[in-house]
């Protein structure tokens with residue numbers, strides 16, 4: 653009999669939730685205040701790809717059972733982002749990049765006034781930081797790419813066979829770069845290549861580009877320009893400079909890491925809202941770290 657009761661409860665639950673998404677169902681099933689751990693569990697449940705064993709996507713601070721009053725998303729948890737989030741009552745910050753300046757957010761090797769003050773600010777204001785890097789990229793389509801394409805308004809130029817490739821009506825490199833800078837509001841973009849180079853085929857690769865990545869991409873016949881967040885200046889950057897010097901009709905556009913991915917975390921806020929109805933979810937831009945004299 654007990655079994656029957658349980659089964660009918662399950663059936664009712666199934667029916668009740670049949671019209672709602674799995675995510676909303678999970679939200680409804682969780683009574684009581686929303687915790688940081690529950691937010692992470694819902695992200696895992698809604699991601700659509702398996703959660704990895706080895707990942708940097710973990711809660712970096714505070715108690716995972718802490719009650720969440722609101723969520724901010726951003727490229728990274730700059731002091732500016734943390735202050736804004738805290739003042740808005742958004743005590744969970746979901747970010748793409750590390751909080752403590754190294755990939756694993758290890759604190760052992762960190763010392764000094766900046767690290768101490770940042771750690772103290774997080775503690776004092778009860779902020780929970782969750783990094784959401786590996787899995788937001790692993791989602792299909794890649795969440796960062798979706799957000800950046802939307803920021804750029806490039807959807808209609810996308811190559812159906814390659815989500816990172818875009819085919820535009822021909823324009824000079826100078827024009828293409830200027831449009832890109834204006835659209836993303838980048839003040840310190842850097843460009844390698846002939847200003848008058850005719851550009852039609854562009855690969856968009858937000859974030860860091862390794863040397864093999866830059867080499868392989870610029871080698872392709874169906875690529876005129878590669879847009880990246882950053883590359884080491886003695887690797888991919890010099891490779892591109894030599895490619896141009898050797899007469900290759902290629903260009904490398906460097907947007908800056910933050911500016912190449914921030915829009916992807918705006919998309920993340922939108923996505924989180926679809927299965928976290930209880931608290932406000934807001935994107936706070938990390939913005940550009942540089943200024944130009």
Ligand SMILES: [Zn+2]
Pocket residue numbers: 748789796858859913
């Ligand atoms: Zn990234």
